[in-house]
Structures are given as structure tokens and as C-alpha cells.
Amino acid sequence: MNEEMRALQKNVTWELVLLPHGKKTVGCRWIYTVKLKANGSIERYKARLVAKGYTQRYEIDY
Helix, strand or coil, X not given: CHXXXXXXXXXXXXXXXXXXCCCCCCCEEEXXXXXXXXXXXXXXXXXEEEECHHHCCCCCCC
């Protein structure tokens, strides 16, 4: 997770802004994956942060 957060900050993926009055934030969650080599052994562990886009409403939140 720390590696993913560093990459997001390094790439300037987002910027922090004040939330407009009457608006809700879009939540997020961590997705964890184990990457395997061809022989089935563990190559690395991977984490990524994804937005819960299903909480948005058309023409209201975007």
C-alpha cells in the first residue's frame, strides 16, 4: 500500500481540494492481488486504490 501511495503522489494523480457545500465524497477501497510466476510461485504482492464510482449519481455528482 505504501508503494502504491508513493506512486500516486509522485505522478500527481490527484490534488486535495475543499469539498463544496452539500456534496458528498466518493469513497475508495484497496484491492489486493497476488501476482504469480509461470511455475505458480509468488512473484509479488500488489495493491491498488480504486474509487467507488457506483456511489455517484448522473448529472448530480459529475
